[in-house]
Amino acid sequence: GQNIDQPTEMTATEGAIVQINCTYQTSGFNGLFWYQQHAGEAPTFLSYNVLDGLEEKGRFSSFLSRSKGYSYLLLKELQMKDSASYLCAALDSNYQLIWGAGTKLIIKP
Amino acid sequence: GAVVSQHPSWVICKSGTSVKIECRSLDFQATTMFWYRQFPKQSLMLMATSNEGSKATYEQGVEKDKFLINHASLTLSTLTVTSAHPEDSSFYICSSREEASGGFSYEQYFGPGTRLTVT
Numbered sequence: 001g002q003n004i005d006q007p008t009e010m011t012a013t014e015g016a017i018v019q020i021n022c023t024y025q026t027s028g029f030n031g032l033f034w035y036q037q038h039a040g041e042a043p044t045f046l047s048y049n050v051l052d053g054l055e056e057k058g059r060f061s062s063f064l065s066r067s068k069g070y071s072y073l074l075l076k077e078l079q080m081k082d083s084a085s086y087l088c089a090a091l092d093s094n095y096q097l098i099w100g101a102g103t104k105l106i107i108k109p
Numbered sequence: 110g111a112v113v114s115q116h117p118s119w120v121i122c123k124s125g126t127s128v129k130i131e132c133r134s135l136d137f138q139a140t141t142m143f144w145y146r147q148f149p150k151q152s153l154m155l156m157a158t159s160n161e162g163s164k165a166t167y168e169q170g171v172e173k174d175k176f177l178i179n180h181a182s183l184t185l186s187t188l189t190v191t192s193a194h195p196e197d198s199s200f201y202i203c204s205s206r207e208e209a210s211g212g213f214s215y216e217q218y219f220g221p222g223t224r225l226t227v228t
Binding site for chain 2: 033040041042043044045048087096097099100101102
């Protein structure tokens with residue numbers, strides 16, 4: 001079956017760095033997305049990786065290892081507004097998104 | 110980026126009534142739109158894939174006669190929750206991907222969501 005695993009909740013301190021991991025098992029693979037979702041709002045796009053390696057975009061970076069079925073989202077210089085759920089989603093062979101349950105990130109002052 | 114609008118943003122209805130939710134792609138054509146449901150503290154659950162000009166494809170466990178989807182044009186898809194019950198109360202989100210001849214963008218653009226409360 002298809003499965004996405006990510007931690008349920010993480011806590012970090014304002015100004016620090018946090019890494020949110022995601023492992024996936026899908027029927028075929030056409031890339032991995034990270035979305036941010038604030039409570040009561042729709043998800044917003046953060047990143048898309050289809051090749052191995054690290055992609056940096058400002059304070060956020062995303063890494064992919066296709067051979068390991070593994071990705072992580074790295075958030076630097078954490079701000080209070082980064083408190084949100086972070087959703088990992090893999091695109092399968094049918095170009096359908098398979099969603100993880102999301103990681104709730106709590107930022108403390 | 111592409112913009113998807115959704116209307117209404119929230120609705121309260123009585124049990125037994127029907128509610129229609131609209132999803133529009135504002136600046137791109139969307140052959141395919143996706144409808145999700147999200148319960149509190151849970152992840153997105155894909156309900157159905159809506160295809161312009163044809164019947165929607167429903168995920169296992171989603172009642173097609175209860176959740177009616179119509180995708181009449183390249184910019185509009187509607188979800189009608191028929192005979193709503195309190196357990197249908199949820200956050201409904203639509204999304205789409207930008208499509209052009211020869212392919213489509215993998216990124217999904219989400220509407221702002223509709224919070225449905227059935228009393």
